Amino acid sequence: MAPPRDYRVLIPIDVLGGESVPRTIVDAFASVPVVLLGYREIPDQTGTDQARDQYAPRMRSELDDVQRTFEDAGCLDVSTRLVFTHDRLETFERVAVETDCDGVLLVNPAPVLESVLVAIRSDVNLEYIAQLLAALVADTDLEVTFFHVVSDEDDRDRGTELLDDATEELIEHGIDRDRVDTVLSVDGSPTREILDVASEYDLLVVGESRPSIRRFIFRDRAKKLARKTVDPVLVIRGEYLEVEDGDESTDPEDGGGDS
Structure with missing residues (x-):
């Protein structure tokens, strides 16, 4: 660990x-x-x-x-x-x-916050996602459900293994097994399936698998998720992101302006 x-x-x-x-x-x-x-x-x-x-x-x-x-x-x-x-x-x-x-x-309205849906796309940064989740939920009563969508029945075993790995990672970082669940969806649109399932939870968590928060949240699948869900959405960054050349710095105290 x-x-x-x-x-x-x-x-x-x-x-x-x-x-x-x-x-x-x-x-x-x-x-x-x-x-x-x-x-x-x-x-x-x-x-x-x-x-x-x-x-x-x-x-x-x-x-x-x-x-x-x-x-x-x-x-x-x-x-x-x-x-x-x-x-x-x-x-x-x-x-x-x-x-x-x-x-x-x-941020979206969250009148109740008891359950977290974590949409897993692949094993990219899985341990990193589990570590942050553990830090977030350790001192709460939040229940965590890992969710994954596979394209057909042939991928069911692979999807189940991925969800099991995610569960074990979270348990390894100190979260009780009885607070962790998994859901596997077969043969569906990932975005639609995530939105359908997310309606039953209070917070949606997605892991970033591309080197850009901007592309992932707003120009890729999570753009649709963030705009269509009424839940708060937490996007966990990849560890490998770098500041792009030409970025300007912001005054941390008061008022840096971006142009």
Whole structure:
């Protein structure tokens, strides 16, 4: 088993757009370090300095309130960033890399948070996914279900083996077996099947298997998942991501502007 480490989650929040973090999410994620990214997506013709002058004080106040909520819930490591951007997706990706975040949480309403569906596409980063999950759910009562879709009956055994491996990885990292379940779907559209099954759970977790959060969340299968599910969606990054050449840095305290 890999040595324990701190796993960090990026939570983008459009605070001026009325987006908030449900209390159930706050309580569930209080066990891991989080980076709260208060962002404002602005038109191309609007300069970031102009937007900062207009919106920054109000955004900072709103973001500070969210930070205090996490701290009151017992989160010992919560930091914030404030950005104005012409491309929120690039910002999410870059800030996740810059702040060493292992996952990106897309916030949706979560009146109840008791069950987690983890959609597994392959064995890529399976141990890494299990480690982060274990860190997240260890101090909660959350139940975890691993889910996988295979194309036909010929792949059933392979799919079952993959789910068994995922279960064993999570157990190896300290989660009781009776909190872990598996579901295998045969001969279906992966996206449709995940959406159908996710409706029965409170949080959807997907693992990234491409070297880009932006492509995976918003231009691939998880784009559809994130937009069509009403649940919060946690995308666990691949460990191999690098900052792309030409990326600009953001002021970690207050207001770095993205352009």
